[in-house]
Every structure is written in structure tokens, then in C-alpha cells.
Amino acid sequence: MKAISYSRYGGPEVLAFGEVRDPVVGPDAVLVKVRAAAVNPVDWKAREGHLDGVLAPVFPVVPGWDVSGVVVRPGVAVSEFDVGDEVIGYVREDFLSRGTFAEYVAAPLRTLARKPRNLTWEEAAGLPLVGLTAYQVLVKVLQVKRGETVLVHAAAGGVGSVAVQLAVHLGARVIGTASEPNHDFVRGLGGEPVTYGEGLGERVRGVAPEGVDAVFDSVGGDALKVSANLLAPEGRLVSIADTEVVNYGGRYYFVRPDADDLRRLSELAEQGAVSVHVDETFPLERAAEAHRLNEEGRTRGKIVVTVAWEGDGGE
Template sequence: MKAISYARYGGPEVLEYGEVREPRVGPDSVLVRVRAAAVNPVDWKCREGYLDAVLEPVFPVVPGWDVSGVVVRPGAAVTEFRAGDEVIGYVREDFLSRGTLAEYVAAPVRTLARKPRNLSFEEAAGLPLVGLTAYQVLYKALAVKRGETVLVHAAAGGVGSIAVQLGRYLGARVIGTASERNHDFVRGLGGEPVTYGEGLAERVRGLAPEGVDAVFDTVGGDALRTSANLLAPEGRLASITDDDVVEYGGRYCFVRPDAEDLLRLSELAEQGVVSVHVSETFPLERAADAYRRNQEGRTRGKIVVTVAGDDGPPG
């Protein structure tokens, strides 16, 4: 089957398009015909070796954790899905090897949920990782309540844009940092935009003089330090990028696959609560260009790779 893969750590230049071995389907997995796969910053961080201490690579590595597609064949123990079912998945395992930037992926059932019927395959592919991240931070780590004020960093990005929508659904007031060119986009999601950078603390205090009840940090560094000083008494702080958050009494969060959470996100998408903005798509053979664009760090919403090919299963 055709896929993107890399045989060593490095930049986008190590990515190759070509034939790789066909995936084996275990008893608790299903074979998914990939229709689209989203690009995430964690993908290139893995490719460059930044997560080597926690995720062992089995080269050649097919990158990608997000997927939308169609079930081709369920494993022997699988009762949750049948051939022909449309699914989405955050297909992350505890090692790097069998990713989603391929014509087919063998996905453990614990990583999958049914695809939202109202989203295209491209939109649906952009939901799992960012949606689960936003959901698990807001609902679990921060336990946001109705009437609270939440500060979301990088509110126009993949995670941030979903966090704004979920925060509003929870009944919170959401303030979101974004460049001025993305202020209207953030307003359209239901957030109150503020420009990031120098003077951020003063701008946020102008909107929330008593402080904010919760901060969702997706940036780290200076933004994290500033955020710690913007909390109201009993305020909560969580970061997905900077483990120094624990020094400020906050929580470091790493998203995990959860079929129940993912199904809930699919339901919220069908209810119109959550939408996915796809800024750009690339064909599979140009995935390296998609990662180059993602590494520029100014993406509004999601970048998605589309997969085309014959409809027959491998083997």
C-alpha cells in the first residue's frame, strides 16, 4: 500500500512517499480505509525525535494519529464495528510505527468512534486529537462550570478553536488569545479575542478585572507565566505544552485515546456544538508540504491530508 514514512529522525526532507508493508489486523482492531488524516504539531515533534524518551520508534515509521475513513474488515474479537462503517480515530499507540498517513491503518477499537454524519471526511479527520485534547482538559482537568471565565491560548488554532466552542457549550465566558487577523474568527466561535504578546496581562485584566477562573495553555513559556498571574483565587491552570505548569500549581495534560470521549465529540458535532475549520488540504504524496505549513505555527483550524486510491483492501 502507499504511505508516507520515515526511516530516521529529521525534518520534512526525511518523509518518503511509496510502498510500505500492509498492516496486520489484530483481534481487537479494525482495518480502516483511510479517507483523510489530519496533521498535528506532535507528528513533526515525534519525527524530529523530541518524544524519543516516551515513544520508541519502529522504523520505518508511518506518521499520523488522526484519521477518518471506512471500516474494511473488523478483527476477530470486534463487535463494535462492521465493514462499511464510517469512523474517526485518534490512533495512538505506545510506540511509533503504524500511523494514519497511509491508504490503510489497523486501528485498535479503543481509539475509534463513529464519524459525525454531518462532517466531511476532511473535517472529521481534524476532530479526534484536538477535540479529545480540548474535551479532556475542559471537562476533566479544569472541570469548567457554567458562569466561569476561561482564558484559552491560541484560540484560532486546532485545539484552541475547539476549546472555545466547548467552553461556550459548558456555559463559560471564553477569552481567547489570537493575532488580530484571527479576531473575527474567534468571535465567530463565541469567544472574546485578545491579542497575544506584550501587554497581554493588561488586556486580559481589562476584560476580567477579578481574574479568570481557568486557563487552558497551549503555548507555554511566557504565556504560561503570564497566565499564572491572571488567575482568580481558587483559579485552575492546565497546559498541554509546558510541564513547568506544575510549578504554578497547575496540571500538565497529555491527551489519551478514549472511545467514549470521542463518541461524545461526534455527537456534539452532529448537534452543531462543535465544528472543524479546515484551512488547507494536501494529497498524500505532498504530506511533507503539509508538515512544512504546520510547522510555520500560524494555522487557523486544521491542515488535512487526503488519501485517494483503489477501493479494494490490501492483501
């Protein structure tokens, strides 16, 4: 099958488009015909070797954890999905090798849910990783309650934009950091935008004088120190970007595949509580460009790679 892969760590130039081995479908997995796969910052961090101490590579590595597509073959023990079912998945294993930037991916049941019917293939592919991250942090770790004030960093980004919507759905007041050109976008999600950078603490205090009940950090660095000083009594702080958060009394979190959580996200998307903004799409063979753009860190929402199929135009 055709796929994007890399045989050594490095920049986007190590990504190659070509033939790789077809996936082996285990008993508790399904073979998914890929329609779209989203790009996430973890993809280029893994490609550069930054996850080497956490996830061992088995070269060549096909990158990508997010997917939307169609089931073409269930494993022998699978009764949950049939041929033709439309699915989404956060297809992460405990090593780097068999990713979603390919024509097909073998996806374990624990990574899958049915695709939201109201989302396009591209939008659906952008939901799993960022949606699960936002859902698990807000609901399971921060345990956000109605009436609380939540500060979401990088509110116009992939994780942040979904986190704003979910926190609003939970009944929270949401303050979101973003560049000024993205303020209207954040308002459209239901958040109150504040500009990040020097003076952030004063700006947040200006709209939340008593502090915030919870902080969702996806930036790290100086944002953590500022965030810790903005917490109200009993306030909670979680970072998905910087393990130093523990030094500020917070918790570091790494998203995990969870089929039940993904099903709940799909339901929320169908209810209109959560949407995915796709900033730009690239065909599979141009995935290196998608990586470069994502690495710049200025994306609003998601960057998505699409897989076209002969006879259907990829639709």
C-alpha cells in the first residue's frame, strides 16, 4: 500500500511517499480504509526523536494517530463493527511504526468509535486526539463543574479550540489565550479571548479578579508560572505540554485511547456541542508540507491529510 514513512529521525525531509507493507489485522482490530488523517504536534516531535524514551520506533515508521475512514475487514474476534461502517480513531500503540498516514491502517477496537454523521471526513479525522485530550483533561482530571471559570491556553489551536467548546458545554465560563487575529474565532467558540504574551497575568486578572478555578495548559514554559499565580483557592492546573507543571502543584497528562470517551465525543459532535475547524488540507503525498506547517505553531484548528481513492475522488 501507499503511505508516508520515515526510516530515521529528522526534519520533514525524512518523510517519503511510497510503498510499505500492508497492515496485519489482529483478532481484536479492524482494517480501516483511510479517508483522512490529522496532523498533530506530537507527530513531528516523534519524527524528530523527542519521544524516543517513551515510544520505541520500529523503522520504517508510518506517522499519524488520528484517522477517519471505512471498515473493510474486521478481525476474527470483532463483532462491534461491520464492513462499510464509518469510523474515527486515535490509533496509538505503545511503539512507533504503524500510523495513519497511509491508505490502510489496522486499528484496535480500543481506539475506535463510529464517525459523527454530521462531520466531513476531514473534520472527523481532526477530532480524536484533540477531542480525547480535551475531554479527558476537563472531565476526568480537572473535573470542571458548572459555574466555574476555566483558563484555556492556545484557545484557537487544535486542542484548545475543542477544549473551549467542551468547557462551555460543561457550563463553565471560559477565558482563552490567543493572538489578536484569532479573538473573533475564540468568541465564536464561546470563549472570552485574552492576548497571550507579556502582561498575560494582568489581562486575565482584569476579567477574572478572583482568579480562575482551572487551567488547561497546552503551551508550557512561562505560561505555567503565570497560570499558577492566577489560580483561585482550590484551583487546579493541568499541562499537556510541560512536565514542569508538577513544580507548580499541577499535573501532567498524556492522552490515552479510550473507545467509550471517543463514542461520547462523537455524540457531542452530532449534537452540535463540538465542532472541528479544518485550517488546511494536503493530499497524502504532500504530508511533509503538512508537517512543516504544523511545526510553525500558527494553525487555527487542524491541518489534515487526505487520501483519494480511484473512482470516488476521495469523497
